Amino acid sequence: MSSPRFPPELECAIFSDAAALQNPFRNPTNLFLVAKRVKEWLVPLTFEVIIVHKLRSFPIRFTNLSQFEAYGSHTHHLLLSKMWPLGTSLNPTEYLAQCPNVTNLALWWPAPPIRIESILGLSKLTHLSVDTSDYLVKAARLTQVPMFPNVTHLDILGEHATGNMEDDFAVLALHFPALTHIAFLWETELFEPVLRNFEGIKTLISCTPGVLGIDETQRAPVEDDRIVMISSSRLNDWENSARGRGPGMWEFVEEVLKKRAQEKAKKSSTRRIGDTST
Numbered sequence: 001m002s003s004p005r006f007p008p009e010l011e012c013a014i015f016s017d018a019a020a021l022q023n024p025f026r027n028p029t030n031l032f033l034v035a036k037r038v039k040e041w042l043v044p045l046t047f048e049v050i051i052v053h054k055l056r057s058f059p060i061r062f063t064n065l066s067q068f069e070a071y072g073s074h075t076h077h078l079l080l081s082k083m084w085p086l087g088t089s090l091n092p093t094e095y096l097a098q099c100p101n102v103t104n105l106a107l108w109w110p111a112p113p114i115r116i117e118s119i120l121g122l123s124k125l126t127h128l129s130v131d132t133s134d135y136l137v138k139a140a141r142l143t144q145v146p147m148f149p150n151v152t153h154l155d156i157l158g159e160h161a162t163g164n165m166e167d168d169f170a171v172l173a174l175h176f177p178a179l180t181h182i183a184f185l186w187e188t189e190l191f192e193p194v195l196r197n198f199e200g201i202k203t204l205i206s207c208t209p210g211v212l213g214i215d216e217t218q219r220a221p222v223e224d225d226r227i228v229m230i231s232s233s234r235l236n237d238w239e240n241s242a243r244g245r246g247p248g249m250w251e252f253v254e255e256v257l258k259k260r261a262q263e264k265a266k267k268s269s270t271r272r273i274g275d276t277s278t
Contacts, residue, residue, distance in 0.1 A: 047074040053081035072098030077242035079106040129155035147175040155183045173197040
């Protein structure tokens, strides 16, 4: 094959854009067949984000585990959903086992299930989203060793069903020592137990389903600058953030808190000027 007519950097950019613009329900790996150098460029891009959900495509439906082994190390964002697509041969535990470099993991079920042991080996994990806190609480009571020492962001989509919230979050706090951001599905009664038990919390989110934005219908149960009440389309916002297409829930709330801090500083400055002029 002849050498490329364009500089390699430009050619790489062209194929990267072409891969990003492909119909998501078609197989993006078709571009790998163009040339060896194109495959080398596109593999990390194609497999950086994997979404297994019946409402989304994912890079390719592998027929066996050995086909995926060469690609999983490139995955940093992985969403495994309870809405498991028909015709998918690999189970979620097999996907997870091949993705040791995942930093952002979403596990939305009740089916198919994943044992907590399958997650604990993800040493680079910083963002975790789960369907229910009960899944974490039950596992946390079985060990004294922190399960998620590097996780800073925790998103819990479902309701908290266990009995003693204070005790449950005291247990979870031991297993998330680095946690700074936590989000719930409109369960504002959880705010005070969380704030009491997680000393490093910088952001606490109550989230209702909807378009990403401030939810004016919600009211915080306690006065605290760290609390933000929003609406979010969890799947769309998770994917936008992972693919760098726009702000997700966490990025949106960071901007809200940044503006809130700026307004507070401005008011404080105005008061000081008023005090010195009297």
